[in-house]
Amino acid sequence: MKSKLIIFDMDGTLVNSSLTIANAINYVRQNLGFEPMEQEYILKHVNDHTINPAQFFYHSKRFDPDHERWFSEYYTKNHEKELVLYDGIRELLDALKEKGHALGVATNAYRGSTIESLTHLGVHDHFDAIACYDDVAQGKPHPDMLYKLLEETNTEKEKAHFVGDGPRDEMASQKAGIPYTMVDWGFTEHTDAVRSVKELEKILLRV
Template sequence: MQEKLIIFDMDGTLVNSSLTIANAINYVRSRLGFHPLEQEYILKRVNDHTINPAKVFYHARAFDAKHEMWFSEYYTNNHEKELVLYDGIKELLDLLKEKGASLAVATNAYRNSTLESLTHLGVDAHFDAIACYDDVPQGKPHPDMLHKVLNELNMRADQSLFIGDGPRDKMASERAGIDYVMVDWGFTEHKQAVRTVDELKEIILSRA
């Protein structure tokens, strides 16, 4: 494989964290005195770039330190029993590393939660760079974290491929000038998205 960087979104792409994300948001809401929201309602809006998630979930203008603290508190206490990798992801990461690709994560999750998740799932060592929401001025759909990964690994956009599961990922990739592949085994469904990890493997290898 020629020099290649494969960047993955985390939640909904690598990790099935739907239960944990919904429960963590409802945990924050409970600390704020609000009633819980249905899991389906939350997951439909997690990747919706047209809304202000702080307003929708927490009735706030923007996320603040309390929101992060309580979200991370739930994540820390529950990720080991609620998070799983999607079937075939570990094998895909193993294969890409064997073929010499550089791997990275670009996620709108907070860094502490991200590191806890990837470490618990046994794939943290696969990644050469990890960029999170609190590492950059603006999260996805802005391209900041993708630029951070490129700079950190000294790679170019035309050497890279970004794998994600929602419009925020797609917009960030376009703004960074990086080729994008959409998958739909996560929180949202897309008519022209990749449906299986085996199909994604073939796409990545065909572009190597």
């Protein structure tokens, strides 16, 4: 079996960050003078590619530096007590590395909070390359960060595979021409998605 570049989305795929994301969005809303939203309502819409998230959550045409600063502020103060890896993810990453695969992360989170999270969870060193929202011109569903990871690891798209949990991930993979696997233990449910880390491991070890 030839080695591949296996790329993962972070939130909802590797990391159960639902509580932190909902609380961080509400922290930004609080600083803007808005009432908090229900956690379920936030998580239902956080991966919805049909909405403008800045408009939906913050009543703003686009994210501005204050939004990023407040979100990161909450994330930094609380990620250690709120973030966890999904069960089996660490073992999956170990197995893929043992087989000689390169690993990458493509996330719409900012680089600072991404590095903090993966380091705190003890898996940062598993990854050969990481592409974040502030590393590229356009985040997912655009393919920019997938192209960045291919370039950084000197990998052809046919030798890559992307794993994510929502339509933004799927659309990015389609635009980049990279095979994709959807999982459903994250923020959104899909009838045709992979439902366990063990099932995902079987798929990735034979790609």
